[in-house]
Amino acid sequence: MALQQRRGRRPLPDRRALGGGRRVAGARRHPALHGRRGQPGAGAARDPAAGGAGSPAVRPRGRCRRPAGGWVSAQAADGAPPPGRDAGPDPDRRVADLARSVHELTRLLRDTSDRLQAVESELHRLRERGRGEPDGDGAGPRFAAVYADFADRFRGSPAEVSAKLAGYLPDVERLAGGGGVLDLGCGRGEWLELLRAAGVPARGVDASATFVASGRARGLAMEVGDALAHLRSLPPDSVDVVTAFHLAEHLPTEALLALMEAAREALRPGGCLLLETPNPTNLVMAACDFHNDPTHRVPLPPALTEFLMSAQGFVDVEVRPRNPATPPPALTGGADGCAGLRDLVTQRLFGPQDYAVLGYKAVLGYEVRGGEPAAGAR
Numbered sequence: 143m144a145l146q147q148r149r150g151r152r153p154l155p156d157r158r159a160l161g162g163g164r165r166v167a168g169a170r171r172h173p174a175l176h177g178r179r180g181q182p183g184a185g186a187a188r189d190p191a192a193g194g195a196g197s198p199a200v201r202p203r204g205r206c207r208r209p210a211g212g213w214v215s216a217q218a219a220d221g222a223p224p225p226g227r228d229a230g231p232d233p234d235r236r237v238a239d240l241a242r243s244v245h246e247l248t249r250l251l252r253d254t255s256d257r258l259q260a261v262e263s264e265l266h267r268l269r270e271r272g273r274g275e276p277d278g279d280g281a282g283p284r285f286a287a288v289y290a291d292f293a294d295r296f297r298g299s300p301a302e303v304s305a306k307l308a309g310y311l312p313d314v315e316r317l318a319g320g321g322g323v324l325d326l327g328c329g330r331g332e333w334l335e336l337l338r339a340a341g342v343p344a345r346g347v348d349a350s351a352t353f354v355a356s357g358r359a360r361g362l363a364m365e366v367g368d369a370l371a372h373l374r375s376l377p378p379d380s381v382d383v384v385t386a387f388h389l390a391e392h393l394p395t396e397a398l399l400a401l402m403e404a405a406r407e408a409l410r411p412g413g414c415l416l417l418e419t420p421n422p423t424n425l426v427m428a429a430c431d432f433h434n435d436p437t438h439r440v441p442l443p444p445a446l447t448e449f450l451m452s453a454q455g456f457v458d459v460e461v462r463p464r465n466p467a468t469p470p471p472a473l474t475g476g477a478d479g480c481a482g483l484r485d486l487v488t489q490r491l492f493g494p495q496d497y498a499v500l501g502y503k504a505v506l507g508y509e510v511r512g513g514e515p516a517a518g519a520r
Contacts, residue, residue, distance in 0.1 A: 263394045285436065290352050293329065296434050297388075303332045306464070306496075307387065310416065311340055313500065314383050317414050318342045321382040324408070326369040326401075327389035331357035334364070347372045370397065373404035381408045387418045388496075390447065391438050402454040411505040415456060417447065418464065418498040427495050447499045456501025463494035 285292075297303060314323060314337065325333050328346025330353055337344040345363035348354055357364040365372075369389065384405045390398055405415045422428035422441030432441050444461045451459050 259396050259400065263396050286350070289350060290330075290356075292435070297329075300330055300332050303330075304336055307333050307336060309464070310385075310498070311336060313414070313416070314342060314385075315340060317412070318382045321380055321410055321413070323383045323385060324373075324376075324381050326373070326384065326386040327392075328357070328364055329353055329387075331360065331362045331364060333385065333387065334362045335360070338362070370401050370404060373401065373408050376408040378407050379410045381413060382410060383414050383416065384409060385416045388420070390417050390419045390442060391432075391440075394439065395450075399450060399454060402451055402456070406455055406503055409503040411503055413503045415451070415501050415503075416498060417451075418496055419447065421463065421494050421497045424491070424493045424495050426491055431495070444497050444499070447497075451499055451501040454501075455504070457504045459499060459501040462498045462500070464496040464498055 298306075318337075320343075322343035322345065323337055325344060325346040328334055328348045329350070331346060334344050334346050334357065345365075346357070347365055347367045347369055348357075349366065349368065351366050354364045354366045369386070373384070386401075390401075393401065402415065409415065419442050420427050420432050420438075422432065422443055428441050432438055444463075448459050448461050
């Protein structure tokens, strides 16, 4: 101390104030404590065995470390977790975050699945085109430009089409309520006009801007759009009846199944999906008339369409033959022995040209038959 005062320096702090002997960066070595290099200083601790007491021991030269226990205690006092241990968020918050992650992954998986199905359908269409088969998605813009004239010639006049569709009115009137009727591929709008005249709220969707413009000019609720995309945009349980006349034969199988599934989701419990399509059990239809439309894919046998609709969760699925052809007079007479053969030929050649399949969305605790709930749900 006398030496420090003579030189005008401040007294060195006790080594214990420096964190248990830790050397401070930039501090000068003092000969009173350290002496010359390699020798203990004058202030070095005496050997306890030699009777020295009260002077702290001088640690050997080298790096001095603070005890780990003291560091952990200091961290705990500050409220910080020990190293390697993360307190983490609140458990309820973690559960909520995980639930949101699962929901987002489920949505991404569904979107990816839909896109994969679209890619597979497109690849199938391209393979068919490469084999020279009809393109079921359409015959191109040139044919689309004349499709209205094509419908007038091959589909029949609006009056003829309306007369054929009128037979479905009793079924729809029993089921229609606040959700109304959605007609997919509504074409010229004959079915929508019948529903409007019957006081049933209805709207339609069609890919043809020409048909939609004509229908709107007559005051019909029609819009241009894709049938499947429109169905998927609807809230669940929001429609009473979904109809599609001569649309199914234009769709790939995957797209038809997707349309049935989307229709079931959009229908209210007890609601009905009604599809009408050409009947290939009529040989004239299957071999000739069906192929008049180059946008048709392949004929759908009634048993297949019934199965597909049942597989998509519809109940009480019913097949109805429609629109029989008129046989020529030569097949209306003949000997009694030929009556069986005559009837078979008449049925196969001039039987129903179309058929309808009606399926209902199940109601919890009930089946639906003809628009009325019946006890004993599946």
